[in-house]
Structures are given as C-alpha cells and as structure tokens.
Amino acid sequence: MKKKEISKILVIGGPTGIGKSKVAFEAAIRLDGEIISADSMQFYRETCIGTDKVSPEMRSRVVHHLVDCISLAESFDVSSFVRKAVSIAGQILEGGRVPVVAGGSGLYLRSLLRGVFTMPPVDEEKKREARKILAEKSTPDLYFGLNSADPEAASRIHKNDRKRISRALEVFMLTGKPISFWHTVRPEDSILKAGTPVYFILTRKREVMYNKIDLRVEEMFRSGWIDEVRRLKEEGLEKALLHKAPIGYPEILDFLAGKCGLEELKETVKRKTRVYARKQLTWFRKEEGTWIEIEDEVKTAEKISRLFLEA
Secondary structure, eight states, X not given: OOGGGOOEEEEEEOOXXXXXXXXXXXXXXHHTEEEEEOOTTSSBSSOOGGGTOOOHHHHHHSOEESSSOBOTTSOOOHHHHHHHHHHHHHHHHHTTOEEEEEESOHHHHHHHHHOBOOOXXXXXXXXXXXXXXXXXXXXXXXXXXXXXXXXXXXXXXXXXXHHHHHHHHHHHHHHSSOHHHHTTSOOOBOGGXXXXXXXXXXXXXXXXXXXXXHHHHHHHHHTTHHHHHHHHHHTTOHHHHHXXXXXXXXXXXXXXXXXXXXXXXXXXHHHHHHHHHHHHHHHHTTSOSEEEEOSOHHHHHHHHHHHHHHO
C-alpha cells in the first residue's frame, strides 16, 4: 500500500481471554501495522502477569503503543486515552502504516469510535479535593450519592463499580451538572480525526473461551502472579491495586492476608473472569461492528486483514 492510500484504521474488540492480542499481532504483520492497546489494564507498568501483556518477542516484531505507558500512581481516564490514541493513530498513518487498535475495554473503544464528551477546564486543586472526599467514602455510600445526583447515570453503572461511580460523582461535584448531561454534549475527539475505522468484534464458542480463561489463569499463577502482587504490596501500592488493577489482584491481596486458600483463590479468579467475559460480550452486542468467530487465531487474522483491505 502506498502512503497516500492508507486512511483506514483497523479496530479489534472482544472479551477477555479470547485471543485478541494474537489476532491483532498477526493482522499487524500482514498489514504492516502498529498496535494501539485499548486494554485499560495494560496501560500500567507495574501490573504485568495478571494483565496478560504481550510477550517481549511480539513487541520486538510489532510496535505496541499504550502498553506500560503510565504508573498505577498516575491518573489516566477515557478522555486521556482517546486523545493519545487519536494522536498515535494519526502519526502511524502519516508514516504510511496501518494503526491496529485492539482491546477488550468496551467503554474505551466506544469512546474512541464515537467520541468522548469534553468538560470545561477544572481547577486541579478542586479536582484533588473532590477525589480525596470520594476516596474516603464507602462504595455503597458513593452509589447512594450518585442515585440522588444523577439517577440516569446510576441506572447504567453497577452498584459495585467504584471507579465509574466515583468518576460520575466527581464530574457532578466539579461542574454542578450530572455526567449524563455531559454525555449529550457533542464530542470533539474521536478516531475519525485520524482516519476511518473498520471495526471487528471477536467471539468464540463459550466452552472454548471458558477453557482458555481457566488455562490462562493457571499459567499466570505458575508465572509468579502471587509474588508480583506481594512485591507491589510491599512497595505501597495496595490501595492502587484494589481500585485500579483487574480481577485477580484484589483476590490475591485477600490470599496474602490469609482470607482464603490457594485453590479457593484460583477458582474465585477463574469464576470472576468468566463472569466478566460474559458481561463484555453483552456490552459488545450493543456495538456496531463485524462479528468474527475465532477458531484459529492466524486464520482469523488473515480473514480480518482481507476484509479490512476490501472495506
């Protein structure tokens, strides 16, 4: 492909443990592309084993952006992701290559494709004060507050999703208007600023997906996941792990505190990951993309690459 012919962006979404990273990698090789991660858990440098990051070998063969790009101690929200991803995609296109956005964070992908609302500038000191107040409250109290301030947002957010509840309340505290209002404001940033997205959503037979999840969890524990969490706890990152890290990290902290045994820990992580994958599938069913059922990652990458070029 000549540089001037490249204006499309390949986007690959789907639930956890389904094989997105391998498919994206193989597609990027075939399309002379670079990968932009849309997995919000892979942004953080400290969490490695439990986020199933791509191997150093894969990263040496294909450039991966937004992996290990920030610390757990830093703030990085959907708006930050969209701005960075749009900028990176534009740079990749200008270099005559194909951006391949891949990940399972449905909200991040939706925001990238449709745009994200933009709030007026907020004083950083007020933002810190608001976050301090919210951090001191229990999740049930936060959800009760959100129900009062923004019932529309509360109806869309699970009562245990502390991160999104806190974000919605923070917006209300800082602007005086609910986050549901800001979602109606015309977005300024989306992937369309860089190029035209071609979106594929991956799925797999459920029993195969569950089996892959179970095998992946076992491999994570064999690779030293517990030691990784123990080290991060000793480094003072326990609070960040509880609020920002994916399934497995809080559960391992419970194990280290003597609240459960090893086998119980493993089964809990497997079960919660399977439930999470089902929820992701439910989310993706609401999205507008071409569904592809994976049987073999390489063949799927070949099919997606062909369809992408034909689009």
